[in-house]
Amino acid sequence: MLTPTPPTQEIEVPRRLALTLDLCLRVGDLLLSSGAGAADVTATMLSLARALGAPDADVDITFTSLTMSHQQHADEAPLIATRHVRARTIDYQDLTRVDHLVRDVIAGRTGLRDGRAEIRRIVSTGHDRPRWAVTAGWGVMAAGVAVQLGGDLVVALLAALAALLIDRLQIRIARRRLPSFYQQVAGGGAATLVAVGAAVLDERLDLGLDVSLVVTANIVMLLAGIGFMGALQDALTGFYITAGARITEAFLSTAGIIAGVSGGLSLAGAVGVDLPTVEPGATGIQGLGLAAAGSAVAAAAFAFASYSPKRALAPVALVSAVAMVISQSIQQPGIGRAWSLAIAALFVGLVGYAVAARLRVPPLIVVVSAVVPMLPGIAIYRGLSLLGEGSRRDTSLGLVAIIGAASVALALAAGVILGEYLAQPLAREARRVESRLAGPRLVGPVSMLSRRGVRGQRAPRATAPGSPRRTAPAPATPAPAPTRTPPPRA
Secondary structure, three states: OOOOOOOHHHHHHHHHHHHHHHHHHHHHHHHHHOOOOHHHHHHHHHHHHHHOOOOOEEEEEOOOEEEEEEOOOOOOOOEEEEEEOOOOOOOHHHHHHHHHHHHHHHHOOOOHHHHHHHHHHHHHOOOOOOHHHHHHHHHHHHHHHHHHOOOOHHHHHHHHHHHHHHHHHHHHHHHOOOOHHHHHHHHHHHHHHHHHHHHHHHHHHOOOOOOHHHHHHHHHHHHOOOOHHHHHHHHHOOOHHHHHHHHHHHHHHHHHHHHHHHHHHHHHHHOOOOOOOOOOOOOOHHHHHHHHHHHHHHHHHHHHHOOOOHHHHHHHHHHHHHHHHHHHHHHOOOOOHHHHHHHHHHHHHHHHHHHHHHHOOOHHHHHHHHHHHHOOHHHHHHHHHHHOOOOHHHHHHHHHHHHHHHHHHHHHHHHHHHHHHHHOOOOHHHHHHHHHHOOOOOOOOOOOOOOEOOOOOEOOOOOOOOOOOOOOOOOOOOOOOOOOOOOOOO
């Protein structure tokens, strides 16, 4: 007896669901590894699944894995797929491409097959700029931070040289698959050793160099790769497990910088070289202009080194320069540094969404690049140098400086996220999903999250080419009432 062949619909639907979950997981992997918050990743994956015909999907995100499941009915076995996040590199070019892909799928311009082909193309395609140009970008960024802090041309060149050395050293360490903690230790130590060498040269030639700014500029460069923004966004949006893991990673990376710099300072003391302690001074009109120019150069160089689209470099530089002017101007009347930076970060969050919308890039690129020059490198170096003095008074001041650095990082992240809350325009239907899932969206679509009509009717789902299209059944026409004919008369 031959068994009947199952219809094509019973085979196609599970396979389509599996391919849909796989596409959503690949998109979430790229977003999460590029620094996006867990809330944004969750909302983007659910929006993508809903557009591809899987409205009952569910997402679970931790720091190292993504899990997605789909169960349409309670009496059916759920379909579960998992993907592990292995590499964590800041790659804003891939982030922008994925963002455009998600918007095209949700808008119905791209189907499942084309979406899967595009995500494979994004992963396998290289970048549009060579690696040596990225290394040069890190050097320009360190030079810009040195100018922002008041360094002269020689100090800027030394900071750029140390940044080039740090980048090449970290590449070699990464090829040996050592954890990022050791990369940060090596970076902090290399920056301090370059400063020690410059200090020895300065003692012999009497050049009057402030070599401490070399260390401070490279501390800012090392802090730029730490996911402070994603960690704080996860904490503020309710993803506490992922936030705890990200904050732990950020603390370990910062501890690596502290270990490297403190080791270099100890070596400098052992050989009799005294590196000065950075004392933030008053900023005049001329100093304010240099700070704004250095901040603009550093922000644009960081965006370039992170593979941001070239059209975003000039707007990022302008936003960062204005934010630095706001911070320095507010700090002059006596307002604390953390509050002044929080207000400047609030400005970045307010304008970041509008600028990103005009540039067609995720707002994460604009806000992170713009606040990088305001990271607390000077506070970390000052705290370490004071702790190295050994006296009770200097130890207390050093601990206060380290705590101040943590408060500055928190103020920057909280200010940016609050600015996104205030600036992001949400439609009435999209706000229902946003308030439950993501809050401020730094990555992913906003206005197309809900596909319901004005009367609550679900819009037709986008289907991939070649897949069976579901059409709503036509309303049944009521049958005419039967007419009763009288019997014939005899």
